[in-house]
Amino acid sequence: MDDIDSAIVRELQRDARQTNRDLARALGIAPSTCLERVRSLRQRGVITGYRATVDLKALNRPVQALLSVRIRPMSREVIEGFKAYAIGLPEVLNVYVVAGGDDFLVHVAVPEVNHLHTVLMDRFSGRREVVDFRSSVIYQHVSKDVVEPLAP
Structure with missing residues (x-):
């Protein structure tokens, strides 16, 4: 995990519903780079899923x-x-x-x-x-x- 991976994980934990484009913009990286990084994080088992938090x-x-x-x-x-x-x-x-x-x-x-x-x-x-x-x-x-x- 480098700094970009850590930032992606942090941002997705804050809001997993944001678009790849919004995530890339927030991190200051290209959307294609962001998408590839997210895919890699999922393949490596760092990101295990996405959930809705309920009351x-x-x-x-x-x-x-x-x-x-x-x-x-x-x-x-x-x-x-x-x-x-x-x-x-x-x-x-x-x-x-x-x-x-x-x-x-x-x-x-x-x-x-x-x-x-x-x-x-x-x-x-x-x-x-x-x-x-x-x-x-x-x-x-x-x-x-x-x-x-x-x-x-």
Whole structure:
């Protein structure tokens, strides 16, 4: 990644809907150069896709929580099975396999706290591999719109 690649990635993270011509103009490069660079970034796996950011409240999901989950037995098969199960639930936004005291962090978004309780009781507590879970309601969260590369 050189400075131009980094600038392209930064600009596309800010606004992926801009035209190639607008992107090239913002970076001060030729549109053909810009298009080739974007294609290269996609081929190299730096740019993995384009998404629309949505308002969870508008989707009737104003309550968010992080679920800390421990599973047993610890095996690749059990980890992969639980990961696939969790991400398949409609309330789940993200699943993280983590090290430390917990095995997973599961990010959920639901309409209300009672729905969160139902998810915990009906979808997690009955799973044979789940030995423990805790929930932490998220009051606020912020995320970076632009992720910059770090120096090696």
